[in-house]
Amino acid sequence: MTIKLLAIGKTDNKELQSLIDDYQKRLGFYIKFEFDIIPDLKKVKHLSEDQQKQKEGDLILGKISSTDVLILLDENGKQMDSVGFSGYLQKHMNSGIKQLVFVIGGPYGFSQEVYNKSQGKISLSKMTFSHQMIRLFIVEQLYRGFTILKNEPYHHR
Numbered sequence: 149m150t151i152k153l154l155a156i157g158k159t160d161n162k163e164l165q166s167l168i169d170d171y172q173k174r175l176g177f178y179i180k181f182e183f184d185i186i187p188d189l190k191k192v193k194h195l196s197e198d199q200q201k202q203k204e205g206d207l208i209l210g211k212i213s214s215t216d217v218l219i220l221l222d223e224n225g226k227q228m229d230s231v232g233f234s235g236y237l238q239k240h241m242n243s244g245i246k247q248l249v250f251v252i253g254g255p256y257g258f259s260q261e262v263y264n265k266s267q268g269k270i271s272l273s274k275m276t277f278s279h280q281m282i283r284l285f286i287v288e289q290l291y292r293g294f295t296i297l298k299n300e301p302y303h304h305r
């Protein structure tokens with residue numbers, strides 16, 4: 149199985165990018181991982197929030213193939229602890245799917261079409277994080293999840 153993380157807009161903050169790169173590299177020891185960034189929309193000032201969500205949603209759905217399992221990162225999604233998340237990853241690997249895609253929404257979240265196409269929603273906290281910060285949190289949790297599955301001494305219960 150491949151894990152893909154899909155997000156909108158490059159990370160301009162070098163420190164944040166370097167932390168993401170570090171976890172992405174570590175994660176690559178356990179699983180084929182791809183971080184795909186959809187370029188920021190141009191001329192967003194002329195768009196309403198709904199129009200922006202709609203356009204971003206079309207771009208997100210354009211990146212999803214029919215065999216992908218699409219999971220949204222969403223503050224109102226299912227919450228679990230890190231051990232639970234490692235089991236969630238294992239369950240997906242056991243199911244024989246080709247690619248598990250986690251998607252981070254834009255500044256206003258997801259369009260209804262994206263919600264309709266998704267197979268699940270997970271929340272990393274009840275709090276709302278920026279669409280930039282959440283990238284680091286999910287790559288760290290993915291890495292942590294695999295260290296738990298491999299019984300490696302990163303996670304302390």
Ligand SMILES: C[S@@+](CC[C@H](N)C(=O)[O-])C[C@H]1O[C@@H](n2cnc3c(N)ncnc32)[C@H](O)[C@@H]1O
Nearest residue numbers: 221222223252253257271272273275276277279
């Ligand atoms: C600034 S938030 C958007 C908030 C917006 N109110 C909404 O309805 O989703 C940008 C993106 O970051 C991600 N995100 C932010 N906080 C999150 C959390 N606690 N758990 C999971 N994802 C989160 C989601 O993918 C969200 O679409």
